[in-house]
Amino acid sequence: MKHIATALMASAALALSACGDTAEAPEADATMDTMAAEDTMTMEGENIVQMAQGNSDFSTLVSAVTAANLGDTLSGPGPFTVFAPTNAAFDALPEGTLAELTAPEGQEELSGILNYHVVSGDVTAEALMQQIEQGGGSAELTTVNGATLTATTEGGNVILTDAAGNTATVTQADMDASNGTIHAIDAVLMPS
Known part of the structure; x- marks a missing residue:
């Protein structure tokens, strides 16, 4: 199960890369509804991994996925939701962190971090906003x-x-990918 989750994260990360080249990121103060309307992209036939590989804004994520030796799970039917850190998000990590994580001895920790950015299911911006509202904020x-x-x-x-x-x-x-949804984020999240 751990290997599947790791593979899912890798694929999601790759898909996020491909998406960034297709549309400009909205202003930080845009609402989710506006972002969803302006930034919805459907790459028919392209899965999360293929989308990420084609997007230069996610090249560091793609490299991290490669270093983690993650499988092709996110190329599968899914659906998956990936919160994909941009290159700038990785650049903001403390100096040396990325090098440590992408070294062979950091592979397990890197896999855990990448898997922390993937959620099973297709969570669109609209669905996420509804969950937040229903959860009282x-x-x-x-x-x-x-x-x-x-x-x-x-x-x-x-x-x-x-x-x-x-x-x-x-x-x-x-x-939108053929097997899920990617949301670009401006920081790398840590599971603990």
Whole structure:
């Protein structure tokens, strides 16, 4: 099961890469509804992995997925939702962190981190906003590594909070792949 979750994250990460080249990211203060309307992209026939591989904004994510030796699970039928950190999100990590994670001895930790960005099912921006509203202002999302992310809104933006209290903002929503949805985020989230 752990290998499947890892593979799912890898594929999701790859798909996110491909999506960034197709449309510009919306302004940070755009609402999720506006983001969904402006940034919805359907790449018929392209799965999450194929979309990510074709997007230069996700090249670091694709490299991390490769370093983690993640399988082709996210190329499967899904559906999966991937919260994909952009290159800038990886660049914001403390110096040396990415090098440590992509080294052979960091593979297990890297896999866990990547899987923390993937949720089983197709969670669109509209569905996520409904979950947040129904949850009284927040929604708990269980990731494929078994940990949770908390989704809230601030100024019309969806904010994800990780286990350590760090946050990431969804900067581009609803990039549709044949097997799920990708949402670009501006920070790398950590499971613990």
